Amino acid sequence: MKLLAIILSVVILSACSGTKVQRIDASETIDLSGAWNDSDSRMTAETMVSDVLNRPWINRHVSKHGKPPTVIVGSIKNLTHEHINTNTFVSDIERELINSGMVEFVASAKQRGDIRDERKDQDLNSTEATRNAAGQEIGADYMLTGQINTIIDANASTQLRYYQVDLTLISLADNRKVWVGQEKIKKLVENSKLRY
């Protein structure tokens, strides 16, 4: 009976915890489940962009064309075991590339569609002085594409999660691969064998 009393007390007490919210720095790394998270996305983007900007393809382009290269980010495929929103990763890469000031950047295919619609609308509704003409777009010189892969090795309570991000920069003029970058992340996730 004492045992029953203890069990019941614990059951009732366990239901008493409330919601607690704590604001934290967006750059702080917190790992909860071991899955791909914002920190992985941000850190991978920083590392890979730093690598791509320090390779000889930029200098070659500038010396040949006399202007910084124009880049567009294409699709980054999620081939992992997780439902990763690759949009945040693409945004992180775009931000790093634009802020570097070493390359020019053009809008994605979808964004271009919206902008063209807006331009058409301006043609009809804007004043001559403020109207933006069609046919003045800058074409990209290079497209950045890639994929995120995982290998998971797991037993009942431990998981080894290996992420590999591969990015390739391809010249749109002649399909040359001018840069191939790779970033690896390895995580050992140990889950408790016991719970309350």
Added chain:
Amino acid sequence: MGNVAIVTTVKPSIFLLALFCFILSGCAANNRDVSEVANQLRHNLPIETALTKLEAIKVDKRSSAQHELNLGYLQLVSGDYQNAITNFEKAKQTMTSLQAISISENLASATVNETFRNYSGWPTDQVLVHGMMAMAYLLNNDLNGARVEVLQADVQMNKLAETDQTQGQLAFVRYLAGVIYELNDEYDSSLISYRMAFNILTTRKETIPAPLQQSLIDLTSRVGLADESKDYQKQFSRGLSKHYTNKQFVFAFDGVVTQMQQAKSTLWWDIDDVYLSVALPKFPRNNYVEYPFYIHSEEGEIVTQSIESIEKRAREDLQARMPAISAMALARAGAKFQTVKELNKKDNVLGAFANILTIMSEVADLRHWSLLPSSIQIAISYETTATLQLSSRYGQQFIDAANGQQIEQVQEIEIYPLESTLTNNTTTDNSTSDNQLSAEESLEEAISRNHITESMTAKSRALHENILKVSPTTMKKTRTNIAKINNSTNKNAVVLLSSLTNKIHIASF
């Protein structure tokens, strides 16, 4: 004075027992409601009503995963893919978080009953949730999402295989993975998955369904393994298929899995004047009769074939758990017996009361993924631009693959009124001529009541009047020769049929 002292000492314990009984009664009631919905679904309850009933059930937190699995499955077969994904995801996360051994749940199940455990899913549930999610993603035209799910299913199956080579190993999920990789042009991975499905079925000594045979032959040939392909051709007595593309991968969910029952034994132990009670879960005899779906194509009639018997898997899961469940039940009976015996020594009346409470609290845990189909069947049709007809017992429909899930009926032209009637009158697993006749009568009534109106065009009115004139036999023929899928998009497609609804779901890739 002595008696008063005893009552004062014993009362809190009795109160606790009574409280326990009260708490656990909620869990048992939840499960009764779900089983009732399952049984009604088997007897033609419209899926929309079943969903409403299921959503109305107040679910104990301990059974939340079971509820979400059931809800997700009904949403999947009724075409609400996004909500199905949401519910499956919640269930998956709950089940994952419950994989560790719980001290409190074990204590509670050793002293009160098994329903005090959180529902963490059976091995079949833990794998099939990924399969069902993959289906939902596929039909939602999200091939990448489906791919993620089959990868997760692979990790889960490998984990389960570490402790038992057969538990949670589902040929359906392996085959589905093969289809998803094939749709994604990953032929190596696809072949590996098809081989795994083949190995599971071979280990179980079950028949290899023709679509899997054909996929093995075609894929081995496609990746350059000519000798292996020839071996398969010889083994299955069939050749290479004409096309690699423009395939319709058909999946059919038939029936509703049998509900578990409680087997409770109570015996009088006259040495100590105590009733002993043990309640265990059991499945009744498997009376499920598989009902195939028929596909009429240019190449002839194709019949769906079973790749997974959920009836068998559920029974195997229970069988594997029975030693632990039985041991716990015996330990619990011992603990309860000892408690009552101690109380009896102090006061006979209180002892008797405690004995009643221990008997009442002895309840078997009957929770499982109770709305799953009894069997999962597959077929492949190889079409180019021709029309694919699907026949089942669920109504006549026309689907244009170019429009995704656009559904309308053919044959009697304005047949969508029949569709709504047939939803309520589809035949059951054990269909009889009586309920077929009743369905036909209802059909006629529905047409006459709802669909011959003043606003109808003369042509429509004449058509409906003609339908009303046909004999029941003709009506039956009309109903049993069913759907057409016009896959004129030159694309591969995934088709889902379910005995719970007359809708046919399709996604092109």
